[in-house]
Amino acid sequence: MTLYLIGIGLADEKDITLKGLEAVKSCDYIYLEHYTSILGVDKNKLESLYGKEVIVASRDLVEKEAEEKLINPAKEKNVALLVVGDIFGATTHSDLMLRAKEEDVKVVPIFNVSVLNAVGIVGLELYKYGKTTSIVFPDDDWYPSTPYDVIKQNKSLGLHTLCLLDIKVAEPSKEELLKSARDPNYVPKTMPPRYMTVKQGLEVLIHIEDEKKEGVILKDDFAIGVARLGHDDFKIVAAPIEELLNVDFGAPLHSIIIPGTLHHIEEESLSMWK
Numbered sequence: 001m002t003l004y005l006i007g008i009g010l011a012d013e014k015d016i017t018l019k020g021l022e023a024v025k026s027c028d029y030i031y032l033e034h035y036t037s038i039l040g041v042d043k044n045k046l047e048s049l050y051g052k053e054v055i056v057a058s059r060d061l062v063e064k065e066a067e068e069k070l071i072n073p074a075k076e077k078n079v080a081l082l083v084v085g086d087i088f089g090a091t092t093h094s095d096l097m098l099r100a101k102e103e104d105v106k107v108v109p110i111f112n113v114s115v116l117n118a119v120g121i122v123g124l125e126l127y128k129y130g131k132t133t134s135i136v137f138p139d140d141d142w143y144p145s146t147p148y149d150v151i152k153q154n155k156s157l158g159l160h161t162l163c164l165l166d167i168k169v170a171e172p173s174k175e176e177l178l179k180s181a182r183d184p185n186y187v188p189k190t191m192p193p194r195y196m197t198v199k200q201g202l203e204v205l206i207h208i209e210d211e212k213k214e215g216v217i218l219k220d221d222f223a224i225g226v227a228r229l230g231h232d233d234f235k236i237v238a239a240p241i242e243e244l245l246n247v248d249f250g251a252p253l254h255s256i257i258i259p260g261t262l263h264h265i266e267e268e269s270l271s272m273w274k
């Protein structure tokens, strides 16, 4: 039988491809990966379109319990892992494909649009993006400088940088899991998820600039904030960083683009979003 890895697009239940929908309908178990990205609709919308139950898969299920929950069952049955955006838009899923192949499980990937190409709408040439980077919530005031260094390197080559912003989907603590193991009626408590905003991402970059002082992120440099690409109410604003800090981008998900050297057509395109 088969392990289907299915990209379901960026916004809602209708973004799945016909191929994806056909595959889902043939599956005995359908998992929705829900920690590297989110859809704008609840899983019950997916369930009514598919006519099947959808199980929300935690990071532990996809990364630590993959053998038990996805790979082994796919030896006998059809199993789907649904991924918001495209399957290969997050590094985790290439690893899953590799592990399934090692177990001789048939894997069928079904592609969809990803934030990595949806940013094309901004008007900066996709071919002129350098390395993509992720900005994470600072931990105990620790600010990893990787995104700053990546932007610096990309800029030195004239390349644009796509900065993906952190998603913290808190899993229940060990104590909570123990309580629920002892009492089947106990529902473990979790913290609400946190999605980094454009403002928070820019503040992290400014903080690193204040420490390193290498002139990579200056408040009057232009940057582009994007939110909910692919959704009807998407938002894109191109402005100096100082101004972007005051823009309300609304509901998640957000990303930031730091432009490299601009061609005049790219400059013209950006004027649509000023």
Ligand SMILES: C[S@@+](CC[C@H](N)C(=O)[O-])C[C@H]1O[C@@H](n2cnc3c(N)ncnc32)[C@H](O)[C@@H]1O
Residues within 6 Å of the ligand: 010, 036, 037, 083, 084, 085, 086, 087, 088, 089, 090, 113, 114, 115, 116, 163, 164, 165, 166, 167, 226, 227, 228, 229, 230, 231, 253, 254, 255
């Ligand atoms: C791991 S990445 C994307 C994974 C997804 N599989 C994909 O292919 O789009 C998740 C990050 O991408 C960005 N992102 C995803 N979807 C977005 C959207 N529709 N609009 C803006 N940014 C988005 C956010 O910064 C989010 O935290």
